Amino acid sequence: MTPGTAPGAFARSLLRTKPVDLIVAEGGHGEGGELKRTMSLLQLTLFSVGATLGTGIFVVLGEAVPLAGPAVVLSFVLAAVTALFSALSYAELAGTIPVSGSSYSYAYATLGELVAWVCGWCLLLEYAVSVSAVAVGWGSYLNAFLDGAAGFTIPAQISNPPGEGGLVNVPAMIVVLFATALLLRGTSESAAANTVMVFLKIGVLLFFCAIAFTAFRAGNMAPFAPMGWAGISAAGSKVFFSYIGFDAASTAGEEARNPRRDLPLAIILSLAIVTAVYVLVGLAAVGAMHWTRFSLSGSEASLAQVLDSVSGRTWPSVVLSLGAVIAIASVVLTVMYGQTRILFAMSRDGLVPHVFQKVSPRRRVPVANTVIVAAFIAVLAAVVPLGRLVDATSIGTLFAFALVSVGVIVLRRTRPELPRSFRAPLYPVTPLLGVALCVYLMVGLGGVTWTVFAIWTAVGLAAYFLYGRRHSRLAAGTGGPIGGSPHE
Template sequence: MFAQLFRTKPVAASHHSGLRKCLTAFDLALLGVGCAIGTGIFVLTGIAAAMYSGPAVIVSFIIAGLAAGFAGFAYAELAASVGGSGSAYGYSYVAFGEFSAWMIAWILLLEYGVGAAAVANGWSGYFINTLANFGITIPEAWTKAPSQGGIINLPAFGIIWVLVLVLISGVKQSSTVNNIMVAIKLSTIAIFLAIAVGHINTDNWQPFSPFGWFATQPDGNNIGILAGASLVFFAYFGFDAVSTAADEARNPQRDLPIGLIASVTFCTIVYILVSGTLTGVVHYSDLNVSSPVAYALSKIGYSWSSTLVATGVLAGLITVLLVLLYGLTRILYAMSRDGLLPAAFSKVDPERQSPNRVILFCGSMISIVAGFFPLGTLAETVNIGTLASFVMVCIGVIVLRKRQPNLPRPFKNPWGPTIPLLGIVSCSTLMAFLPGETWHRFLIWVGIGMVTYFAYSMHHSKLRQP
């Protein structure tokens, strides 16, 4: 029985699927950019500056970017050598065995599922505000969860189902929608930078680091550059969705490393430019608002630009949602294909070549959570799941180099184990700066996952079958 827990899956078993291979390196890079540039830049930048880092939020983004970059190189090596759908789940299955793979997949479900519901809530807020700019109001009962005095957050519920229909249409169509939305989103950011850069007041950057590197307040909350980095890491959690597309990439050994590294590098540069400009235009203490980019433009007299930015944000958050839903369905698909979840989740529609049953299941669950539960406080829960999966991927690179030194590696990290080790240290450090309440929620989720594995998944695993 216990030998089963640590039995690994052969590398060759990761390469067979009925999914359509049609994504290029460019599509994969935009998949990462589509998910990573969204809530982090349009919402969390202001909160991180006002409450945690001050103008030094730039340094917070650099630290978070380095941690994500180290993990990105580890992902790239495993994606090129191991491949397969399911992201860190697939790599852990080959490197550590079934139980570790199950637990990392369970954590990824938290990351993608809760992340999608939280982003749907954020999108709803922007959508309601944009309609209000045009004189259209939705009754409050249809924009708030029951715990907030409403009936349902209908925009959050509805946008999930719109994107479910996009995903069911096929992966190439979904990729095209993502690429168009990314272009709108990046155009919005370019317009903001072009307008705002001429209004930077360097006095707003003083003091540059008002909260220092790290401090704990009397109420127990952590502040400072490092605490800010652990918050804004939410901005990077989407880029690993690139690795869930391995089974649908035309040339995964070449295209996945390019897509992963290009997306995290590009996003880091954009985050630094936007956060630096934002804190230069508006004093950091005024940025604790739900839409800091639009707020900054309205402060310098460009009210029409504020509406334009809100429109760009709507497009941006749609891409985040689309990629999160896509990644979630592919992880569940991979787990089902290995027997750890019911077989219905790995049925592929022969016409669309997409797993429609699991897409409909994910849409049902996430739309209910997004519509009936306020999830604004769960960004940190998403972060801890992301960081844990990044640590496992970095460890996986080191383990596989020891266990399978002759495994073909079309992309290999330079400088031996240095980069994976830096990834382990940096991501573990950011986890340490997350609040205790976040750790409690995380450990409860992990406990539920362990029970589920021993009650169902372990007995249905295909590795147990002759």
């Protein structure tokens, strides 16, 4: 607390909200130039699909099928319904506040600066650590592809991080540099590349289904739910995290051609597409191979094991490995994009250094921001064995999801007159269920996860009070008065 500041004034300063009109008016503007609106509805939808449809489906069946049996298809639907409540809240706020900050900006407009900071800080943990972990896994799938296609693999010394048999993970650095090069070329180029990659990885998964369905046996589907509802629910919790990423379109609010119309549609459509793919792949897999064999095949080889048992050949597994390589590259690209745009929004508010909002006049992208994020992620992926720290990213995601649902309720009460291109149906039941489900999943996470979350939050609060609070544009009066209308 600043000396001489009354406790009540100090508390109000932590809860000051940024007017929605000001947030929207500032959209697209950064230091040195503006972001360029180039993304269509298709590109926005595939951005969210690209961020969601990644390694999860290639590994999650091996972990989920032993819990639910053939009823794993219902587990995917259950997880999708859980994600849907958050997606509907995201869709409403994305159409109302179409800016780059995603849940950070929504929290700033509804719950106050401190909550927004914590939300943004959690997203940094989620994005940076998750994309680093995904990049680490890229080398494994690349080796599987190279081994099957050409009979050689990259030596462990340069394909694994220290502590896992290597010195530096070169493939992880390569995929991060590949994504960085695309992002620096421009948003339209990145979106076009992601569109191609998404179609390719969906094509590979449909290829898997086509082969697996040739060996579909009705007997493999019985008993359908050997562990009952408890098993379906347990598997649903396991596969829920395969849906994280559907909100990626909301980070492109300032580069969408028609954000108020397209952002809500992109979020809902991407969730529908991913759910359809997951259910189809799950049905094909358990129909082709008895569910009891999944626990023996190893989680990371579950889909490959199905193809090997069905076809008796190795080349289908090679194609599947290629799909995993493409899927991971797409996830790295879209998640890195999302992180740079959230930092862009936080920098524009003064809460992180202004270098993150500098826009290249020629490329119309935040170049310095992208390079800094890429360097951090590349180093993290190359030399740090992430291990269970990856699990801690889930709690940050759920926290952000819950805040978005709360934000819908707050904004409906405080600014009912705002134009909303999409309204969450069955209000207030939908956002309340969204909050309840997120809290339920958070409570079920392990003690290690909560410990990491607490430490990360404490570090974030220290950063806020040492830097963010002191440099806040809203506090300085350049972003509108506390609780009032903008005055600039």
